[in-house]
Amino acid sequence: MRNVNSLTVDGFMEGVIQRNRGQKEFHQAVAEWAHDVIPYVNENPQYQDHNLSERMTEPDRVILFRVTWQDDAGRFQVNKGYRVQHSNAIGPYKGGLRFHPSVSLSVLKFLAFEQVFKNSLTGLPIGSGKGGSDFNPKGKSDQEVMRFCQAFMTELVHHIGPNTDVPAGDIGVGSREISYMFGQYKRLAHEFTGALTGKSLEFGGSYIRSEATGFGNAYFMQEMLKHHNEDIDGKVCAVSGAGNVALHCTQKLTELGGKVVTLSDSSGFIHDPKGINEEKLAYISELKNVKRGRISEYAEKYGCDYHEGKAPWRVDCDLAFPCATQNELDIDDARALIKNGCKAVSEGANMPTTVEAMHALQEAGVIFGPGKAANAGGVAISGLEMTQNSMRLSWSAEEVERRLKHIMRDIHDKCAQHGKNGDQVNYVKGANIAGFIKVADAMLAYGVM
Ligand code: NDP
Numbered sequence: 001m002r003n004v005n006s007l008t009v010d011g012f013m014e015g016v017i018q019r020n021r022g023q024k025e026f027h028q029a030v031a032e033w034a035h036d037v038i039p040y041v042n043e044n045p046q047y048q049d050h051n052l053s054e055r056m057t058e059p060d061r062v063i064l065f066r067v068t069w070q071d072d073a074g075r076f077q078v079n080k081g082y083r084v085q086h087s088n089a090i091g092p093y094k095g096g097l098r099f100h101p102s103v104s105l106s107v108l109k110f111l112a113f114e115q116v117f118k119n120s121l122t123g124l125p126i127g128s129g130k131g132g133s134d135f136n137p138k139g140k141s142d143q144e145v146m147r148f149c150q151a152f153m154t155e156l157v158h159h160i161g162p163n164t165d166v167p168a169g170d171i172g173v174g175s176r177e178i179s180y181m182f183g184q185y186k187r188l189a190h191e192f193t194g195a196l197t198g199k200s201l202e203f204g205g206s207y208i209r210s211e212a213t214g215f216g217n218a219y220f221m222q223e224m225l226k227h228h229n230e231d232i233d234g235k236v237c238a239v240s241g242a243g244n245v246a247l248h249c250t251q252k253l254t255e256l257g258g259k260v261v262t263l264s265d266s267s268g269f270i271h272d273p274k275g276i277n278e279e280k281l282a283y284i285s286e287l288k289n290v291k292r293g294r295i296s297e298y299a300e301k302y303g304c305d306y307h308e309g310k311a312p313w314r315v316d317c318d319l320a321f322p323c324a325t326q327n328e329l330d331i332d333d334a335r336a337l338i339k340n341g342c343k344a345v346s347e348g349a350n351m352p353t354t355v356e357a358m359h360a361l362q363e364a365g366v367i368f369g370p371g372k373a374a375n376a377g378g379v380a381i382s383g384l385e386m387t388q389n390s391m392r393l394s395w396s397a398e399e400v401e402r403r404l405k406h407i408m409r410d411i412h413d414k415c416a417q418h419g420k421n422g423d424q425v426n427y428v429k430g431a432n433i434a435g436f437i438k439v440a441d442a443m444l445a446y447g448v449m
Pocket residue numbers: 169170171172173174213241242243244245246264265266267323324325326328348349350375376378379
């Protein structure tokens with residue numbers, strides 16, 4: 001049904017671009033969503049007349065601040081700090097912090113926007129936020145990272161809290177950074193409350209949180225394949241990245257019988273046709289998290305190929321898992337994957353596939369799991385860390401992983417329901433619409449705000 005208030009996707013996007021000039025990553029994330037949601041709103045009268053799409057694309061607030069810290073030589077350094085509090089319609093603002101030189105308002109706004117629908121899909125009461133800094137932890141000493149984290153939290157503490165906004169990790173923010181920030185938070189807030197997730201087990205962390213995004217991505221692929229009478233067992237898998245998400249995704253894929261043959265970092269990728277087994281994975285984990293070395297060192301140790309400056313998408317594989325960063329898989333990569341017989345792609349990273357590449361994969365019949373569904377396992381277990389903190393108890397690793405599996409299956413089924421297209425499933429559409437409905441219903445119930 002169309003009425004006078006029907007929107008066109010192009011008309012809607014014109015307004016978004018006008019109001020957010022130059023923010024190309026944000027435009028990209030909104031355009032991908034609008035492609036599915038605007039027609040859905042036009043067909044469902046209960047969502048018309050409330051300008052929901054425009055309201056959903058404007059963050060509640062953006063906090064921007066200076067972070068001053070001293071390096072080891074005693075020099076004063078300045079970075080930008082951000083927190084985008086996008087929506088608390090269904091729970092406290094919730095989402096990661098990214099420390100990387102490429103961090104900009106556009107990048108954080110795209111991430112916060114996608115987080116709204118991802119968090120909704122988990123079924124848990126969590127709203128959306130994202131933040132971070134253009135600080136580059138690479139090459140910094142532990143002491144420098146600590147001083148930066150403390151300086152960053154000295155401002156952020158005013159804006160977060162267990163019922164207000166609960167940040168976590170993302171690129172460049174792992175256990176070390178969360179520990180420094182939580183230490184400073186509890187000192188300044190003068191209370192021990194779960195205002196950050198991804199904490200260590202000794203001080204309020206949850207079992208399986210560090211594994212959850214990668215494990216969840218493997219489980220999501222397992223569900224998509226099951227739905228198409230296929231299985232991970234025996235499949236050759238290409239994974240990109242060598243961080244938290246990539247390594248835990250590799251671990252779970254291997255446990256499920258897959259053979260992971262690639263990993264990468266921002267310098268290049270390794271191709272190990274024998275497969276990255278448990279022992280090799282332990283080596284990379286130490287290399288990346290303790291020595292903070294480069295993936296090329298793996299090729300030297302295990303005598304396999306290393307491709308400088310390239311991504312792993314030209315390698316023969318059945319399944320692909322982009323787990324590094326945004327727009328790391330473009331149209332040429334998609335064509336190579338299609339040509340090499342890739343059956344399915346599941347996004348561990350946020351928006352790693354360009355829009356053109358995503359459409360090419362879908363048109364070629366490659367099963368495509370979008371990040372806002374496939375990588376939701378991380379924030380889901382963050383949600384369960386908040387639950388455990390509120391209850392002041394700790395569930396076992398088995399209990400948390402059981403819940404993670406259940407949540408990933410439930411997200412899959414919601415996507416399959418709303419993305420059904422004949423015998424096929426459009427998981428992108430399913431995730432966008434299923435994520436939208438819960439937030440839209442909450443906003444309608446609140447009235448004008
Ligand atoms: P990490 O910092 O642990 O690892 C990031 C990995 O990606 C590193 O191997 C890094 O290589 C590589 N990388 C980063 N930037 C680039 C770039 N510009 N070009 C090529 N490679 C790059 O981050 P995570 O594993 O936590 O995050 C990876 C992705 O997953 C991100 O998109 C993040 O938003 C998403 N995600 C993370 C979640 C989490 O719980 N951590 C939850 C959901 C999604 P190098 O070391 O050379 O920089």
